[in-house]
Amino acid sequence: MSSRQRLEIWKRIETIGDIAVIGIPFDVSPQDLVPFAEQIMKDNPHVKSVWGRLRGTEGDYRLSHYVHLLGDKRSETIYRENGASFFLDFTKVFFSQTLSYEHNRIPSMVRKGEVVINMFSGYGPFSILSLLKGAGKVYSIDLNPFAYYYTLVNLELNKAYGVIPILGDAFKKIYRLEEADRIICPLPERDEEAFEVAKQKVKGKGNSFIHLFARIQVKKGEDPRKVAMQKFKGEFARIVRSVKPGLYHVVVDIRV
Numbered sequence: 195m196s197s198r199q200r201l202e203i204w205k206r207i208e209t210i211g212d213i214a215v216i217g218i219p220f221d222v223s224p225q226d227l228v229p230f231a232e233q234i235m236k237d238n239p240h241v242k243s244v245w246g247r248l249r250g251t252e253g254d255y256r257l258s259h260y261v262h263l264l265g266d267k268r269s270e271t272i273y274r275e276n277g278a279s280f281f282l283d284f285t286k287v288f289f290s291q292t293l294s295y296e297h298n299r300i301p302s303m304v305r306k307g308e309v310v311i312n313m314f315s316g317y318g319p320f321s322i323l324s325l326l327k328g329a330g331k332v333y334s335i336d337l338n339p340f341a342y343y344y345t346l347v348n349l350e351l352n353k354a355y356g357v358i359p360i361l362g363d364a365f366k367k368i369y370r371l372e373e374a375d376r377i378i379c380p381l382p383e384r385d386e387e388a389f390e391v392a393k394q395k396v397k398g399k400g401n402s403f404i405h406l407f408a409r410i411q412v413k414k415g416e417d418p419r420k421v422a423m424q425k426f427k428g429e430f431a432r433i434v435r436s437v438k439p440g441l442y443h444v445v446v447d448i449r450v
């Protein structure tokens with residue numbers, strides 16, 4: 195293995211509670227990561243298990259593929275972020291530490307007593323943090339039964355009793371809900387459809403927001419934030435991640 199590859203691997207390690215996860219570069223086999231796993235466990239006694247994560251997410255539940263490398267064969271843990279605790283199994287629900295900045299930024303905009311709808315809630319970070327920041331009620335929808343289960347546990351863990359978990363297709367379930375002050379749409383793969391539906395359910399008196407995670411394709415030299423703001427008439431945009439050259443996930447705040 196080259197020194198460039200070794201350096202790349204050390205940069206791809208994240209810890210989720212007491213579990214370390216190494217992002218597997220496309221040109222490295224999972225078995226080659228075992229010596230890294232041994233070093234991680236030696237240097238960090240609180241790490242009880244090490245896993246490798248293959249690139250990308252798949253299916254409606256947006257799950258990544260993981261390979262167990264060392265230690266306990268356990269993928270369920272308690273992850274702490276932005277002052278809250280989340281119980282989750284990263285092999286069963288979508289998990290990305292890249293979203294931790296947005297998990298704080300969007301809930302920090304919530305005003306006291308707001309009604310919030312989170313269309314694609316996963317294990318519940320946007321929902322629970324929005325409630326803890328002052329929302330009156332948060333409808334928290336997800337299609338994945340494990341996301342529903344972990345949201346139930348997490349609202350209990352954080353005493354976030356104004357979060358209402360809903361299991362099912364947000365594109366259908368949302369029509370049964372009251373209008374909201376704020377709608378969070380963290381599913382870039384279905385950004386345009388989510389935007390159309392959210393527009394119908396947002397209160398919309400110039401003081402409501404849709405936070406849309408968009409999939410933005412750009413030509414060389416174009417700024418993905420500008421492209422996203424123009425497309426969705428947003429008042430703020432931030433790049434969440436670069437997916438591949440020319441393709442970005444961008445969050446856009448749209449005042450309605």
Ligand SMILES: C[S@@+](CC[C@H](N)C(=O)[O-])C[C@H]1O[C@@H](n2cnc3c(N)ncnc32)[C@H](O)[C@@H]1O
Nearest residue numbers: 254255288314315316336337338362363364380
């Ligand atoms: C990118 S993840 C959301 C991440 C989560 N908000 C977070 O911050 O970790 C997208 C989520 O949308 C859910 N999902 C996909 N299609 C859906 C649908 N039609 N209705 C409701 N949830 C859906 C997936 O199960 C997944 O948990």
